[in-house]
Amino acid sequence: MIRLLSSALLTTIPTFAAIAADAPLPTTPSAVVSAAPAQAWRVIADEDLLVMTVADGKRVVIQIAPAFAPRHVANIRALASAHWWDGTSINRVQDNYVVQWGDATEKKPLPGGLTPTTSADYVRPLTNVRLAITPFPYADPYAPATGFVDGWPMAMDGDAAWLPHCYGYVGVGRNMAPDAGTGAELYTVIGQPPRQLDRNIAVVGRVIEGMANLSSLPRGSGDLGFYTAGERKVPIVSVRLASDLPAADRPHFQVMDVASPSFAAYLKLRANRKDDFYIRPAGGVDLCNAPVPIRATPPVKARR
Incomplete structure (x- = not known):
């Protein structure tokens, strides 16, 4: 059974425990994020972080979404554990569209044990979404209903739910x-969200660190932005699950709890900016322009 959170969370700005009673409430989304108390954040598990190292030691960290794409994510974890992407490359950079990577030869053997996938894996039955949904109160041109679940934006249609193609989100070629x-x-979106791809390709995660290492790459001159024979493909040095890295090398991130008062305040201000810079509040925001805040955190020190 899916439990919908009260829409009142989205229509009022709550008081923050981290702000003194006589201090003004934050007036910008970034101020809300900075003021959010510790209980407004949730740790992202190591096994849900994919760490990709590209040329010159540049790092890209991807959060994968097993609850929304379980069979694809199981394959991705198996590919990372087998070090399959090591020595492959970024092969396509299409302006205002995607960066894509994998085996350019299409001949590298895949590791055993991968699970077959079908178009049924592009969506999840809502009956399988066991967590509370924070509703999104603004109309979406690509889905009858939208909201947030466990730190992820979600689009819904009848009994099905799926992750949208937002900037920085990762899909399966x-x-x-x-x-x-x-x-x-795999590919990641580097331009205007191509929401027409929703439910036509599986979305499996999002880039949460190092996006500039992908979006700033030279555009390919071939069809659809693929690099031609005369252009240098960007080498991929390694791809690892954070859980497979030595503890000292693991990145650590937290995502804002979408059921928290902090997120409600953040979402309201994404749609209704009226601070010193803004003249007219927009009165709305689209799903991809309200990214759930994520922050890097230092590793937790073990107690002696």
Whole structure:
């Protein structure tokens, strides 16, 4: 059974425990994020972080979403554990669209044990969404209903739910249907959110660190932005699950709790800016322009 949170959370700015009673409430989304108390944040598990190192030691960290794409994510974890992406490359950079990576030869053997996927894996039955949904109160042109679940934006239609193609979100490349991709060929959105791809390709995660290391790459001159023979593909040095890295090398991140008063205040201000800079509040915001805040955190020191 899905429990919907009260929409009142989205219509009032709550008082923050971290702000003194006589201090003014934050007037910008970034101020809300800075003032959010510790209880407004949730730790992202190590096994849900994919750490990709590209040329010159640059790092990209991807949060994967097993609750929304379980079979694709299981394959991605298996590929990372097998070090399959090591020595592959970024092969496509299409302006205002995507950066794509994988095996340019399409001949590298895949590790055993990968799970077959189908177009049914592009969505999740709402009956499988066991967590509370924080509703999004603004109309969406691509879905009858939208909201947030466990730190992720979600679009819904009847009994199905899916992750949207927002900036920085990661999808699985595929050939023509019924092929749904293994997870070996991945891409991330680097432009206007191509929401027309929703439910046509599996979205499996989002880049949460190092996005500039992808979006700033030279654009490919071939069809669809693929690098041609005369252009240098960007080498991928390694891809690892954070849980497979030595403890000292693991990145640590937290995502804002979408059921928290802090997120309600943040969401209201994303739609209704009226601070010193803004003249007219927009009165609304689209799903991809209200990214759930994520922050890097130092590792927790073990107690002696």
